[in-house]
Amino acid sequence: MTRHEFHQLEPYFEIREFEKKVKVINAGEVERYLNVIAWGLVRKYLPVRNREITVQLASEGHIIHSELSFHYRVPSRAVVETIEPSVFLSISYDSLEQLYERFPKVERLGRLMISDLFIKKDNRYFDQLRKTTRERFLEYVKTHPQMLQRVPQKFIASYLNIKPETFSRLKHLMRPKRGVKD
Amino acid sequence: MTKEEFAMVADRLVIRNFDKKQLLVKAGEVEEYLNFTVKGLTRMYFYKNKTEVITNIAKEGEIISSSSSFLSSSPSNYYVETLEPSTFLSISRQQLEQAYKESPSIERLGRLMTTHFVLQKEEWELECMRLDTKERFLRFVGNNPELLLRVPQKYLASYLNMKPETFSRLKHLLRKRTPVFR
Numbered sequence: 001m002t003r004h005e006f007h008q009l010e011p012y013f014e015i016r017e018f019e020k021k022v023k024v025i026n027a028g029e030v031e032r033y034l035n036v037i038a039w040g041l042v043r044k045y046l047p048v049r050n051r052e053i054t055v056q057l058a059s060e061g062h063i064i065h066s067e068l069s070f071h072y073r074v075p076s077r078a079v080v081e082t083i084e085p086s087v088f089l090s091i092s093y094d095s096l097e098q099l100y101e102r103f104p105k106v107e108r109l110g111r112l113m114i115s116d117l118f119i120k121k122d123n124r125y126f127d128q129l130r131k132t133t134r135e136r137f138l139e140y141v142k143t144h145p146q147m148l149q150r151v152p153q154k155f156i157a158s159y160l161n162i163k164p165e166t167f168s169r170l171k172h173l174m175r176p177k178r179g180v181k182d
Numbered sequence: 183m184t185k186e187e188f189a190m191v192a193d194r195l196v197i198r199n200f201d202k203k204q205l206l207v208k209a210g211e212v213e214e215y216l217n218f219t220v221k222g223l224t225r226m227y228f229y230k231n232k233t234e235v236i237t238n239i240a241k242e243g244e245i246i247s248s249s250s251s252f253l254s255s256s257p258s259n260y261y262v263e264t265l266e267p268s269t270f271l272s273i274s275r276q277q278l279e280q281a282y283k284e285s286p287s288i289e290r291l292g293r294l295m296t297t298h299f300v301l302q303k304e305e306w307e308l309e310c311m312r313l314d315t316k317e318r319f320l321r322f323v324g325n326n327p328e329l330l331l332r333v334p335q336k337y338l339a340s341y342l343n344m345k346p347e348t349f350s351r352l353k354h355l356l357r358k359r360t361p362v363f364r
Binding site for chain 1: 228230235237249250253254259282286287289290292293296297299300301303304305307308311312
């Protein structure tokens with residue numbers, strides 16, 4: 001894609017700003033947007049019998065929205081809520097459709113982004129089913145060290161499907177083996 | 183899609199026949215095909231320790247493939263195996279890539295198909311979290327009553343992530359209240 005083509009896409013996007021702990025979309029609402037996080041930290045969760053099951057933790061550069069609601073135009077079951085103050089680059093359902101109509105080249109970009117999303121989703125699903133709690137923990141903290149600083153533990157524990165107590169206990173695994181001199 | 187575009191895709195399809203209990207792809211191999219089921223029944227699974235865990239069951243009209251491997255060209259995490267003698271209309275990755283190059287509307291078809299994969303996975307994942315064992319059972323047999331007759335119970339139980347005993351017990355829910363006279 002050329003720079004010129006890229007600029008042609010700009011009018012289709014909106015910049016949206018949110019304070020922390022704001023529900024960007026609530027259960028029961030229809031998702032209008034696909035959001036790319038320019039700045040901030042956001043989680044997606046499913047309210048289930050007085051509990052919140054975290055299904056996604058997303059930071060800068062990631063896409064987050066209520067996918068099923070967005071594509072099928074039905075009320076969302078999931079909630080998307082900011083953890084930190086956040087800025088989104090958002091495109092509405094209608095704008096995205098127009099974009100695909102007007103710029104056939106975007107089809108390829110869209111397809112590749114969605115393929116990538118599917119591969120990530122499948123890997124996560126596979127890990128949840130096959131790996132042990134300990135393996136899931138170690139792998140996540142290794143690949144997302146910065147998230148551990150930014151995201152409340154209970155959300156990460158829920159995302160990894162680990163009890164908060166177990167999560168606390170597993171944190172010992174992260175300590176260096178040898179004593180560190182101050 | 184125009185007739186010409188449809189022909190472009192159709193020309194690239196191959197018919198593949200498999201006996202029952204034949205592997206389409208093994209874990210560790212790269213999935214080369216997307217398979218549209220014309221006839222038959224196929225399951226996808228992986229091994230957790232020595233137990234098979236079933237993640238998908240596809241019947242007529244449904245696409246079956248180790249999709250993540252197909253899209254990423256990386257080794258499959260899953261086995262794909264027929265349960266019944268089956269016939270597929272298949273397209274190889276190479277042929278599909280060629281077709282994408284020929285027309286943006288084929289690219290569009292690819293985008294929509296991939297989106298469908300993502301949404302299907304998302305829906306399944308959220309349902310597994312949201313619904314309890316009984317609800318999952320009732321929803322599944324409500325949507326796929328014929329699979330109850332075609333698929334061994336232990337496979338359905340594995341797919342629905344419940345013990346075979348639980349599955350047997352839940353079948354009582356399906357009995358009609360009125361007695362049947364012979």
